[in-house]
Amino acid sequence: MSAFRLLGAVTRKELLDGLRDRRSLVTLVFSTVLTPVLLGVLLSTTAGSQRGAEDLALPVVGAEHAPAFVHWLGQQTGVRVVPGPADAEKAVLDRVEDVVLIIEPDFMERMSRAQTAEVKLVAESSRDRARPKISRVRALVGGYAGQLASLRLIARGVAPGIASPIRIEDVEVSSSQARLAALLSFLPLLLVIAGLVGGMQIAIDSTAGERERGSLEPLLLNPVPRWVIAGGKWLAASALGCASVLFSLVITVSVLRRIPWHDMGIRFRVTDGELFSLLLLLLPLAMLLAAVVLFASTFARSFKEAQGYMGMLMLVPMLPGMLATMYPLSRRPWLAPVPILGQYALASDVLGGQPPGAAGYLISGVAALICAVALVALTARAMTREHIVFGR
């Protein structure tokens, strides 16, 4: 009887048992579908408000008080002046409008006397969606004022440069791919969490759950080496973890491909090759995380107790992931052998359009699997402890 046939028997049983567990299926769906969809909605709204700022319908109250200004506004690219609402503040508060421009009746009079004329910008700046529009309108008014100032100086024989000692010129050097990578830095973290959560349920149920039901003792009475028992449980948890990463990636990418990236000035391009590279990096990591959960929950007497540990365990992949979002880890190939950090570093290289060589994948994958196998061996050892076998 080969040990591998036994290993297969344990894995099959745990998968059968795990897939019949509604709890594990619900978490699997939750972790793979919900987050990408939420992200998609978030990014679409961002894109939508950007587009709103670029293709601006600007409500103006009192346009008749400043025909030249309003005419100028209407000539700017992407700006359409529309009649403003009777009660501007109410319209903004009721979210009928994001922003309303009010021109005071004495606009022309003050203008002709070269005094400062006033316009009111009615807006609710706590609304994220309105922000790009507000700053666009500010820039428009500022631009018009700047032009008028220059004309007034010229009319008085003064060079306009005297009034503006410093001018800012924006020079954008990041490529559209790099900006995309910055936006996508959440993606590896998302996938890693999906992998962790996907395998978690079955890993807990087959260890802490097994102890809680009192089924560990009968199971260990079979003439099977402990590493086969622990290994089979690990493989079953890994299979669900990997499936979760795979589904999550497919769903996330199909959501991302539907987002109007051009509205944000970004060209979205993630090739199938890059997706495959990400999988190559993250699947061994999902297997490692399954081993971490398996090992930790072997010490829990019940499913509930194990779930209590998971809050802390979630930090294991999340802290480096958040670190990677704040301090980009790209182009640090020497991180490859460090489990978790290495995967984040290499994943950000893949998304930045500079995929690591084959050695990078190999080193990070092998390092993660070595750690996983070590944890499985420790789990098998823990299963020989009397207080774990009999302690309920």
Add this chain to the structure above:
Amino acid sequence: MIAIDGLHKRFGDVHAVRGVTFTAVDGTVTGLLGPNGAGKTTTLRMLSGLMRPDAGSIRVDDADVVADPVGAQRVMGQLPDSRGLYPRLTAREHVEYFAQLHGLDRAATRARVSALLARLGLEPLADRRVAGFSQGERTKVALARALVHAPRNVILDEPTNGLDVMSTRAVREVIRGLREEGCCVVFSSHIMQEVSALCDRIVVIAAGTVVAEGTADELRAKSGRDNLEDAFVSLVGLDVEMPA
């Protein structure tokens, strides 16, 4: 055959098993009788290979349990203290899983599992998930998976605990059948009728040691009581004079 010699086990300050020694031979049913906390379950756990004795030796057929627990487990079938089933698996799946773990091939598994389920009267329930099973049905499933590899040595920890009359009868029938097949059966119990109805030999355990051993008649003779229950109470040293 099961030979236990000078078994000791301590849990911290508690010396739970103090030199338990007995032999159970093939074709007989040996009962471990003792009050709660006497050390029956601890003795059976050491016999199962899952708990290491502090001292003493255990042999099951040709295997040394302490040195080669896996080898001993191959020739033992055990119904441990915790019956622990998987609520989402059916009765048949439970038995098939353990058959696979014993290395039985597919054809042998199928035939053996069906025969066992029929013998325990579990056929109508075979393909139902065990989540809704009664105590008796759960015990029968646990018993079926313990016997799936046709073990020569069968160890049962309080097999009729919490069962109704019908289930108790079914379990007794199985135990008698195993004896007829020439198996070595050891079971523990604190129920007198159980032991006297089934056992060829009785080993009385109290406070971690064997206090008496023999047939029911021998035990009655040794204690000078006619009634096995009185004999038991006398042997385990709980004999207190009743006020007149």
